Amino acid sequence: MVTEKLLNELNEQINYEFESAHIYLAMAAYCADQDLEGFANFFIVQAEEERFHAMKLYNFVNEMGGRVVLRALKGPENKFDSILDVFKKALDHEKSVTKRIYNLMDIANGEREHATSSMLRWFIDEQVEEEATMTSIIKKLSRLKDNSHGIFMLDTQLGQRVFTPPTA
Ligand SMILES: [Fe+2]
Numbered sequence: 769m770v771t772e773k774l775l776n777e778l779n780e781q782i783n784y785e786f787e788s789a790h791i792y793l794a795m796a797a798y799c800a801d802q803d804l805e806g807f808a809n810f811f812i813v814q815a816e817e818e819r820f821h822a823m824k825l826y827n828f829v830n831e832m833g834g835r836v837v838l839r840a841l842k843g844p845e846n847k848f849d850s851i852l853d854v855f856k857k858a859l860d861h862e863k864s865v866t867k868r869i870y871n872l873m874d875i876a877n878g879e880r881e882h883a884t885s886s887m888l889r890w891f892i893d894e895q896v897e898e899e900a901t902m903t904s905i906i907k908k909l910s911r912l913k914d915n916s917h918g919i920f921m922l923d924t925q926l927g928q929r930v931f932t933p934p935t936a
């Protein structure tokens with residue numbers, strides 16, 4: 769059993785991960801509306817990843833004998849200026865997730881909850897990848913500007929992304 773403080777924070781993170789899925793689905797919908805099906809696919813897969821993150825924490829809390837408590841999700845942003853704007857917001861969001869994971873890790877370490885710290889290490893590594901992915905696409909989009917052929921190529925590439933549940 770984890771401490772009550774940590775349990776509350778873990779529950780908050782479960783809800784935040786579900787909220788993240790919602791945020792990315794809204795981004796997918798914007799991309800689809802711009803006829804950028806590959807970008808839309810990228811965010812649909814991203815949303816699936818976020819649900820996976822939520823369920824990883826959900827299963828952990830259950831395993832530790834804690835009670836998972838779900839709450840209403842905040843409505844996601846649905847308005848975007850451009851595809852670049854979408855990715856900038858996605859990166860900002862990932863940075864906020866990283867901060868939360870670090871905070872969770874600090875609490876777990878402070879309370880000497882080693883099992884939770886060990887579980888959270890996976891999320892710390894995952895966040896490096898999440899931020900790197902968004903940053904790389906932002907750089908590509910910034911270079912492409914209004915080059916529609918380049919955007920089309922990138923759209924095709926992102927259309928290949930599939931969700932594969934991590935094994936570790
Ligand atoms: Fe996540």
Ligand SMILES: [Fe+2]
Nearest residue numbers: 818862865898
């Ligand atoms: Fe994420």
